[in-house]
Amino acid sequence: MSETHIHDVIIIGSGPAGYTAGIYTGRANLKPLILAGMLEPGGELMKTTAVENYPGFPEGIDGPDLMENFQAQAERFGAEILFEDATKLDLEGPVKKVTATDGEIYLARSVIISTGSAHRKLGLPNEEALSGRGLSYCATCDGSFFEDQEVAVVGGGDSAVEEALFLTKFATTVHLIVRGDKLRASKIMADRVLAHGRVRVRYESEIAAIASCAMANGAGEAVVGIKTVDRSGNIDHVPVSGVFIAIGNDPRTSLVAGQLELDRFSGCIKVMGRSSQTSQRGVFAAGDVIDPMYRQAITAAASGCVAAQDVEHYLAESAPAHLEAASA
Template identity: 35%
Template structure:
């Protein structure tokens, strides 16, 4: 029987693990099938985390986190979780390998996944020229031209990263203004090899047996522009990874809003006693590493109080 099961190994999950173990819970396991670190490990540069200065990639930034957490006793089980259920006062962690773990409390930190933009050819050519990770795939286009789709912080930051590798970056956005931070917008506008294609929507990515060869983009005037590029990177938001909360009758274990975000209070508590949600998957998450880490700490402190009261009552 676990004191606390943590599902997900990103900034929220790792921080929750550190606070839970350091705070006195003795049997805490983080379930994460891959290497801990989360989606931020794909980021090319971290410049807005307090105390972190200089050019640090997401991978470099997250590298020391697991060791720090494990020092206090956090265990890492490298297995995917299919579902979390609750029977009476006990949670059951249904794992991909067919086994089940039991826990007094659960902190779900499964985050979100990059959303597809939805234009023709995107799914067919995904992994063959269409990508959602500039740090993963940007190297393949060194000295070549690429297109980036999106207008938020991630899109602009990755466009800047690609501009250091590629000969030219076409930045395509459906509006004439960006949602990104003013500093990032200014850097993009000053980059000599980034061309802004505003008020425009990608219509179709096309290619051959070798992969992507071009992208058709429609402007607000209706004109179609054919951009000859071997690589297209899309950064148009994320979808919540809430699948493990879906029960056998297709209902959710706890309340979610219309976007699939888990509804929590200010203490990361769901209405289900002992179940907490933290990070990008919770209601109104700012989608920032520092916020996810804070969520994880808050959830862990609440889990400690819940377990202590339950076992000592």
Template identity: 50%
Template sequence: MATDKETLKCLIIGSGPAGYTAAVYAARANMDPVLYTGPEPGGQLMITTDVENYPGYPDGIMGPQMMEDFRKQAERFGTDVRYEKITKVDLSGPVHKAWTESGEEILAHSVIISTGASAKWLGLESEKRLTNKGVSACAVCDGFFFRGKEVAVVGGGDTAAEEALYLSKLCPTVHLLVRRDEMRASKIMQERVLKTENIKVHWHTETEEILGDEEVSGMRVVNNQTQERTEIPISGFFVAIGHKPNTDIFKDWLDMDGTGYLITKPKSTKTNIEGVFASGDAQDNVYRQAVTAAGTGCMAALDAERYLTEAGII
């Protein structure tokens, strides 16, 4: 380890609402934050078109524009935004270490993790082509645009059940595609789904193709027992087969649940390692909204500021 290397007061790993909000607060607290954006600067909102549920945008805003605004605000207060990915960390000592893709070593007294989570997809070409044109991985984010229209949800877990129930309040018919003869969702969620008249459950069903040129117009599904194929007209196709938190590089250091979500101490963003804080979708497997991610980014910066103050670093 080089002894003459500058040690950052605050390293932020990952961008998006959590990372940029943490940067705004950290910069205003004289923590001189350095933020590494990761491979997808701006996070999941960069593949979201209209955002209508974030406070302060009465006419809605495009996801990429919103993230541009967040970045500009963070930089205005002095955040050093670097467009690189952190690929390795060593959180063993009081001074934490991280390495970029190009091999540069970074030293930091405090680390805020905001690496987010990525939606799992089916892997269909038509799914990729029609993303944001009727294909979505978030009913709460995008369901409003399909009010009064027929839609489909893919998945058999609690997330799929929740999304189907949410959409059933907006849409005349919700097709729930389950690839087995039972759902993985909790018993109470299954009961709610099966009692909801306008949710039509298709058992043993998998998606072969999402139909449509410029926007979703239908889907072709196959019964994996009988091989019978059916085309069903829909306007919205929601993939709810789970999310994967982008936390693999921390698995040797930080406590996480079975899926990889970082575990934080109650009423804080503190991880099991002093000076390391987790925010946004990397630690939130419940809400997963831009506004809640921003909130935890604020919390992480405040927690880091208290930590650095108590350590006599700022």
């Protein structure tokens, strides 16, 4: 079934980028339609407890509470939110088509893609349950919770090494668990981590299991250690209270595959300069899906703001042609 109404803008994704784009396009009276997603409306921050680095909350704020505020603010300015996934996009031409899980095809003059990115997972059975309870994919976000404790970082590339070095500010010992026989990180970073007195590198090792035990406050289980196994089959139990997984990150781009240009190295949607303009006219992208580097709530929100303003300018400049095409 296809709607006949043509929206000014459809936003796909409801993390900090999508909702911020909703707030700005709402305030610009563009009546945005947000496809918030079925499984994870609110995005990555729904998986975490204290967010301590989002400005404006000096005492910190729980991730789900922060995202509830984002949603309420977008709704206050007239954003329509559907908790559906976009399943197919047709991004060519002046009127874009967005197929959703409710079976509808929604039409729009512009689209903002803010589908985020997914951290690669180790694939351990309790990984999901321990996320935010000692297991993290972001040292910048969660490192300070591990003051004077032992932690492990999994990975051997630049981001793992960066995470390990960052964590030395807090942790007593950082165990870097590397699958290969050497670090893949750039030489300067590798040298730095190898020279650091508080980092212990375990080569040719993998985490076979994460040990957990019930928290005193009754809020489920928390990490208490890891079981490592090396290539010769030697097993070790390391008591750590934090495990940081840094084995890569995949931007969620399957929806736009073949329709938008992606960066060859990072797989992120390519945008022009500091704008949110993708390789397709009328299609903009924001947040972690365009960002191989910073991936924070504040940078994603800022990027959603950029996309909203780009949409405003695009619609203002190209309105007559669009209206003609739409009515043809």
